[in-house]
Amino acid sequence: MMIFEKIHTVPTSEELTNKAFKRAARAMSGKTIEGRDSRLRANESMVLTAANIFTDNLANIVRRFPSFEQLPTFYYELTDVLVGIEKLKMSLASVDWASRKIHEVARSYVGKIREADLPEPVRKEAFGRIASIVKSINKDLLFLNEARNILRKLPDVHDEPTIVIAGYPNVGKSSFVSKITGATPEIAAYPFTTKGVAIGHFIRNNIRYQVMDTPGLLDRPMAERNNIERQAITAIRFLDAVVMFMIDPSESCGYEIEDQNRLLAEIKENFDLPMLVVANKADRPEFRKMDEIELNISTITGEGIEEVMGKLLEMIEEKRLRSEPSLEEPSLEEPSLEEPSLEEPSLEEPSLEEPSLEEPSLEEPSLEEPSLEEQDKESII
Structure with missing residues (x-):
């Protein structure tokens, strides 16, 4: 729930x-x-x-x-x-x-x-x-x-290792999520979007992973959003997540490579999360390899999917290891083998200044004449 x-x-x-x-x-x-x-x-x-x-x-x-x-x-x-x-x-x-x-x-x-x-x-x-x-x-x-x-409309995002899928519309993000989860992802509402987010799950080595597609979120420049929208979107950076940014080099998605690269740079700037850049639609004749992108896939034929999955899970594990507290070996310098100091307890003669042996003050109780107010109180009593 x-x-x-x-x-x-x-x-x-x-x-x-x-x-x-x-x-x-x-x-x-x-x-x-x-x-x-x-x-x-x-x-x-x-x-x-x-x-x-x-x-x-x-x-x-x-x-x-x-x-x-x-x-x-x-x-x-x-x-x-x-x-x-x-x-x-x-x-x-x-x-x-x-x-x-x-x-x-x-x-x-x-x-x-x-x-x-x-x-x-x-x-x-x-x-x-x-x-x-x-x-x-x-x-x-x-x-x-x-x-x-x-x-109550916020998405049900579990505290699990998460893969966030980003990229322009029509580059193949939802197809990738369906491919790796084996099911149609659940659509959940998200603030300031009409499409919400698509959330799916898969299990590898008895570990459950969460996949989040982000239509309406990480699919257009931040400059097109107001400040509150940007804050709502960048809350994603607090998930236990890695980001996979998908590019369509064929440009059949309707967005030029230059625009896709600008969005990629913007997401890198706003999200301090490990990121993998993947090129989709390797099956299309107009697909062209890009030197700066190492992994190419096709969500139609399944080409490269397993390789990408292996890389993403490796990134998640590396992130987990970095976030764990250091388990360094204890230093052999402790405990110290130096001779114990004999300075404490101090062997000096105790001070005789306290308690004070001065003559007690004779100023109190005061022997002054009572004030008129006090005389009045006494007369009332």
Whole structure:
């Protein structure tokens, strides 16, 4: 399950108020109320029932949002770009405050009801106070629901070794993904794109790998995007990934080699990830080899696919080894074989300066005449 999918729809303050007060009224329907004690218990029960509905619903809103500090960096960056981490924290804090405040107010009014001659006005006053608290966080509830709708659309990217496929449209990226995964990749939404991303998986040597095709993302110059779009796209650099950039030297994709090379240079500049450049459509008669590209493939015939896969997996393994903590041999210089120092503990004579042997001061207690204020206090006593 994607990390944001468990966030339920966030109700408005009006929806929450109607739900709580209707439930409180329904809890008392059909019950016979006779005498003062019965009326007190009925009104007390209505306040506690409504308060429990409010506090439970508000607490659940906070609980269902993930801990942002524990989010994978990829999702943290996207969340911050799309809705704002600090704004989310502030709204969730407001909802949490409201939940605790309603509990406090309800307990206070239960005590007042027990002491009241007429409990109904006190119960209505309690309902008014609680409704006012919920109304004060309505903007936060609206924002959290909007954030929830945005975040639930993010792609389900697993914490797995990943191959990100980049390049202009029609160069053969989706065909490559289908070829190596043996299935049609799942299309997932991605911010600021209409096509989303295509995600597939394959297993080699009992290790599951993730392949991400990026139509609408890494297929046109960054200069054509605004700042927020660029930030959302470059969040990909936080994946445990290597990049395969695919070029079509035949230019049958509709883009000239010069344009494809410019996009390649731009992606290299924006993504600090290992990158493999591959030329596709080697089966076409107009295909021409390029000196700067080592590997040529055809997603139609399968030519060169296994060689490219081997290289990509090798790059992933090299990246993993570089990211692991160093396991250097311990230095043989330790422990030191030098003679232990005899300087400590110090063998000097203890200082006789402390404790001080000075004569005690005779200044306190003060023998001054008491002030007029003090005399007044004494006379009162």
